[in-house]
Amino acid sequence: MEKICGKPVGQGIGLGRLLCLKDVIILRKRSISPAEAQEEHQRLETAIKEANREIDDTLKLLELEKKEEDILITHKMILQDPEMLGNIREIITSELICLEQALMKNLENIKQVFAGMKNDYFAERYLDYKDVTQRMIRQLTDYKKPNESWHDRILVAQEFTPSQVVEAYRQQASGIISIKGNGKSHTAILARSLMIPFVTDIKKNSEDLCDQNFAIIDGFKGDIYIEPDELLWKHYSQEKKNNDLIHQELVELAKKETVTLDGQKIKIYCNIEIPEEIEVLKKMNTDGIGLFRTEFLYLDRDNPPSEEEQFKIYREVAEKLAPLPVIIRTMDIGGDKVAPYFHEQESNPNLGLRGIRMSFHREEIFKEQIRALLRAAAFGNIKVMFPMISCVAEVRKAREIMGICAAELKQEGLDFKADIPIGSMIEVPSAAIRADKIAPECDFFSIGTNDLVQYTMAVDRNSSLVNEYYNELDTAVLTLIRNVCNAAHAAGIKVAVCGEMASQAKYTELLLGLGIDELSTSPAQFGLVKKTILTTDSAKGKAFADSLLS
Amino acid sequence: MIIRRIKVINRLGLHARPSTLLVKKATQFRAELKVRKEEMEVNGKSLLGVLTLAAEYGSELELIANGIDEEEMLMAIERLFQEKFEEE
Incomplete structure (x- = not known):
């Protein structure tokens, strides 16, 4: 072991x-019969062909330095070396071993030859043979x-x-x-x-x-x-069984409607970061996507994504989920999420160009995203959400840019949907305090608890020196959440929580008690939160919230 | 059959790239090619063979061509050596 x-x-x-x-x-050690030798010879031909094709593809697709190109051309020569291929065939036939082993044996022989050389440069050529051998073996074990x-x-x-x-x-x-x-x-x-x-x-x-x-x-x-x-093995088999039971329970749960003990229906959504995660949602019977982060499109690359690239992705997500809603959050770059083409020197990035501010700062990039969203909205139920809203003027400005984009699309004769619902993330204390001003101009709210707590308490929770001061249950935070709910309800719109608090079942009852209408969790926590809702009594939740805030 | 003596005059010797060019050129002809360095004789159409000669700058080689287009083959290969494999 x-x-x-x-x-x-x-x-x-x-x-x-x-x-x-x-x-x-992988080295599959396998002896073969004399009759099978022919088959192994045939596999060798295939491996050569595939390895050649792979090299050709690399040569075609990549802009290589002359030196690298030379190496690949040398590798192609190795693949057609009559002596070496003859040796490999000979090994298969005389030793009756499978091709993979014959290739390794041949490599070992070549290693001996090169090891005897005095000139280092020539001795190193062995590595080319190793490379080609590995390439051939890879072709034999496809994914x-x-x-x-x-x-x-x-x-x-x-x-x-x-x-x-x-x-x-x-x-x-x-x-x-x-x-x-x-x-x-x-x-x-x-x-x-x-x-x-x-x-x-x-x-x-x-x-x-x-x-x-x-x-x-x-x-x-x-x-x-x-x-x-x-x-x-026994111990872990048991562990796995226990896990499977919990898992099974959650799958069963997915089929049920999400209602509290006193009959209140609660919508529960999922947060996703990349389109592939939609696969999970199918089984879970969610009410939609409550937060589709778009940062994955912007990070780890040298240029922002084009409108076309984004359109395809948003469209695919919308189509797959339709008629269920997908709330797509516009780019939330800045703070700790930096892309090279967005880089601005700031002494305090968390209070700097983040979220919607970055979008306004780089309006040309923002507009491409908005255009892509409006176009994709024609194919499903897309809602757009803006991150880091701090006052109502920003919502107005974002709406105005959307209007400009819609007019452009119309003029260009492209398909799109103009009247899509827009929402604000509530994660800046000023927005939470004056939610009453912002709510009438939005179609929905979604509270980002991580940032709301961080900004309210002035604590960076990633700093181990101060994270003990990070407390999502602080009454200041809870007061803000309740205030947001009251303001939203007065304006007739719904409030969701998409921050981490929504994914923690221990807070579910409290959030509902504070007046939260909908929750959006990480896919892994969805089942547990749903289970909690089924055993929650809203009156009890409200009493609990009141007791904390009194 | 023709035999011709030739000296490696490119600075790095018959390393990977020149060997590749040599083998590539040789395989364009139908004649057989043997390359000999001292006691070692290898197939001139095999990269492994040519590399194992480890022919450094100044090495003396014998090219032995045998076949219908042996003359053309040797001329083409000699040119490669003279042009130092486009190295310098």
Whole structure:
């Protein structure tokens, strides 16, 4: 048994055999019969062809430096070297081993030849052969083996793409081990909301994770056990059963209507960060998306996304969710979320160009987003929400820009929907205090509790020196929330909470008691919050809120 | 069959790129090509073969061509050597 440690990302327990995907070198040790040798020769041809195609694609698609291009051309020559291919065929036929092993053996032979050379430069050429060999082996173990199901397997790869995680979810894989990566990637976000046991950044080489080995993945702790003993296997099987029971209960729950004990219907939405997360929502029976963050489109790149790129994504999300609403929040760049093309030097970014202020500052980029949203709205139920609103003038200005964009689209003859509902995030204390001014000009409110608490209490909760002062239950915060609810109801609009408080079941009763109409949670917490609503009595919640504020 | 002596005159010797060019050129012809350095003789159409010669600057090589277009082949390859494989 061997224990490997990594970072826990997707919570849950998984047991099963490992399945190493394409980018991990697997050595299937397999002896063959003389009759099968021909088949292995054929596989060699295929591997060469595919490896060649891969190199050609790279040459075509990437702008390479001359030096890198030369290396790839050398690799192509290696792939057609009659001597070397002859050697590989000879190894297969005489030793009766499978192609993968023959390739490794051939590489070993080549290593010996080069190791004997005095000139370092020539000795290093061995690496080219290693590279090409690995490339060929990769072709032999493709990532979606049609005959090899992912069901009940623990997938291993250097890194996973979001679409692979969705595929793992669909095929009900037991877990995912990503050798590289961190908890903030899109892949990690997705694994979390799909509730797939997911461990990343492991301190171990992939070569130690062999295909077919039995393993346990503990996504709560970040531990992986290879070939665990029976005792551990039993222990984790039980753990998994317990987890599955809870999970099952939540799935059953999803079918029920969300009503409090006293019969009050509560809408409950999900927050998503990337479009792939929609996959999760299907099973959960949500009332829609209460917060679709758009930062993923802007961060980690050198240029802002084009209108067309955004339009496609918003449209897809709207179409998939229709007729349910999708509340799309315009870009919330600034503060700790920086993109190179937005960078402004500020001594205090959290009080600087953030949210809607950045949008006004870079109006040309903001307009592209608004245009994309208006166009996509023709395909589903899109609502637009502005972050970091601090006073009513900002809502007016945003509305005005929307009007300009609509007029432009009309003139250009493009399809769009003009009269889409707009809402304000309430996360700046000034907006919470004068919600009565803002409410009549909005169609809905959504409270971002993280920032509201941070700005009300003047606490950076990411600073370990002061985060003890961060208190979402402080009566100042609760007073503001209640004030926002009262102002909204007076203007006849609804208030949701999309901040972290909404995802914590312990606050559900209190929030409803304060007057919150709707909740938007992270997908992973949706079931628990829904379960809590079903056992909440609104009168009791109100009494509780009143007692805290009296 | 023609045999011709040739000296490696490009500074880096027959490293990856020149070897690739040499093999690429050789495979354009139907004749066989052997390259000999001292006691070692390799297939001139095999990159692995040519690289294993580890022919550095100043090495003396023998090119042995055999086949229908051997003359043209050697002329083309000699030119590569003379032009120092477009290196400098």
